[in-house]
Amino acid sequence: xxxxxxLSAAVATGRPVIPLYILDEKTPGRWAPGGASRWWLxxxxxxxxxxxxxxxxxxxLRRGVAPELLPALVDQTGATAIYFTRxxxxxxxxxERKLESLLRGKSVGCRRFGGNLxxxxxxxxxxxxxxxxxxxxxxxxxxNLPRPKAPLAAPTRLAMPPAMPQSDRLEEWRLLPDRPDxxxxxxxxxxxxxxxxxxxxENFLENTxxxxxxxxxxxxxxxxxxxxxxxxxxxxxxxxxxxxxxxFMDSRxxxxxxxxxxxxxxxxxxxxSYHLLHHWPSLPASPFRAEFTDFAWTEDRSTLAxxxxxxxxxPIVDAGLRELWHSGWMHxxxxxxxxxxxxxxxxxxxxxxxxxxxxxxxxxxxxxNSASWQWVxxxxxxxxxxxxxxxxxxxxxxxxxxxxxxxxxxxELAELSNASIHEPWQAGDDSxxxxxxxxxxxxxxxxxxxxxxxxxxxxxxxxxxxxxxxRPL
DNA sequence: TGAAATGTTGGGGCG
DNA sequence: ACGCCCCAACATTTC
Numbered sequence: 001x002x003x004x005x006x007l008s009a010a011v012a013t014g015r016p017v018i019p020l021y022i023l024d025e026k027t028p029g030r031w032a033p034g035g036a037s038r039w040w041l042x043x044x045x046x047x048x049x050x051x052x053x054x055x056x057x058x059x060x061l062r063r064g065v066a067p068e069l070l071p072a073l074v075d076q077t078g079a080t081a082i083y084f085t086r087x088x089x090x091x092x093x094x095x096e097r098k099l100e101s102l103l104r105g106k107s108v109g110c111r112r113f114g115g116n117l118x119x120x121x122x123x124x125x126x127x128x129x130x131x132x133x134x135x136x137x138x139x140x141x142x143x144n145l146p147r148p149k150a151p152l153a154a155p156t157r158l159a160m161p162p163a164m165p166q167s168d169r170l171e172e173w174r175l176l177p178d179r180p181d182x183x184x185x186x187x188x189x190x191x192x193x194x195x196x197x198x199x200x201x202e203n204f205l206e207n208t209x210x211x212x213x214x215x216x217x218x219x220x221x222x223x224x225x226x227x228x229x230x231x232x233x234x235x236x237x238x239x240x241x242x243x244x245x246x247x248f249m250d251s252r253x254x255x256x257x258x259x260x261x262x263x264x265x266x267x268x269x270x271x272x273s274y275h276l277l278h279h280w281p282s283l284p285a286s287p288f289r290a291e292f293t294d295f296a297w298t299e300d301r302s303t304l305a306x307x308x309x310x311x312x313x314x315p316i317v318d319a320g321l322r323e324l325w326h327s328g329w330m331h332x333x334x335x336x337x338x339x340x341x342x343x344x345x346x347x348x349x350x351x352x353x354x355x356x357x358x359x360x361x362x363x364x365x366x367x368x369n370s371a372s373w374q375w376v377x378x379x380x381x382x383x384x385x386x387x388x389x390x391x392x393x394x395x396x397x398x399x400x401x402x403x404x405x406x407x408x409x410x411x412e413l414a415e416l417s418n419a420s421i422h423e424p425w426q427a428g429d430d431s432x433x434x435x436x437x438x439x440x441x442x443x444x445x446x447x448x449x450x451x452x453x454x455x456x457x458x459x460x461x462x463x464x465x466x467x468x469x470x471r472p473l
Numbered sequence: 474t475g476a477a478a479t480g481t482t483g484g485g486g487c488g
Numbered sequence: 489a490c491g492c493c494c495c496a497a498c499a500t501t502t503c
Contacts, residue, residue: 387503388475
């Protein structure tokens, strides 16, 4: 409810307000919420309903096709205006246009508010008026824009109309998994809702941000904010994060603000993803760099399942995918490692990886997910150079030096020494036996040899480059 | 927001 | 004492 400009403006009219959430599984098409997102959505809506009730309001839940449902509800309730927060997914932008034209005929007001971003995607443009394609100039341009305003306080009191429209029961939506209930790890890891979001941010400022610059790449340490799902579901706004972090930075003076700067930069990465998605609506489906359209991905998809289950035989990769499956989240450094492994070592299309993340991440966000997968694959805007291939053993040693992260998520390897925890196949037969590891039985052998796979990927990418330069003008 | 291959340097062992 | 070789350590280039 805090920093929700649409809600605040509606309340400020002094007229009754009908808080409405429509579960529209048709309009987003392929991008309807995945399993983990549905779990989060359930709890987030439940929390929102409670907060609204405490302020004298009531959340109305309806399931259906938004462009059909909303005009019908306007007729039924006699609403004079609709207040909403702008979204940037291509289907959401279409929906917005459709609604505006539908409601114009009814002379019903349609008022749009920002809030999901620090800067609207149109605000930053190059000298020639084009959207940015490279992060650093985009970042600098954002820093030169007027600073985001201070966040709004939550409205304290909502007026209800004499007759509220009927609401679905949240439980009827069946957003939670049953048979099997795989959400135990999610419940352990998260507290969805505005209160949980506030606690995360507070904890981040108190305990984590000072070391953020040094520790955010360390999956074995609690070095990140873990705010992503809260941001994704609008439980906290980027302005609230920006404002509190900046204030914190000022209060600490010059020293120790490196972490705060690094965090604000990460928020701008999020802005950059939305900027790209807004200006290139095909981003979720097609490579940003067109030459990748005919890239020679492998036909062999048998390794995809091994990757999904965390059974590739590379401990840092498998740990990440098991963390994801258990908790609905994965450390950002490890996301890069597992993504590089899928796309470069296994030569499986980035879209397959993005689809898996979409279903399993509680923070599944169309802009971030699409832009980031394309970045790793080398086909995105300002992408990693094609020859950059992560070595899962070196990455493991560098960012999980004591193997604590691997041991946490792959207990069957826990007894291995630090020297071999990231490459069990190099451990001697004796030490493997002592540690209770039987390669190929208790833990898989590597599905591919990294050195060989790297050469194969470079050859395929080299081929792509040659085809492009050979192409007749 | 890499890694591997290749090049360079300098200290120490050794004939 | 001297030069040669080896190779770790670091730097640069290439993928």
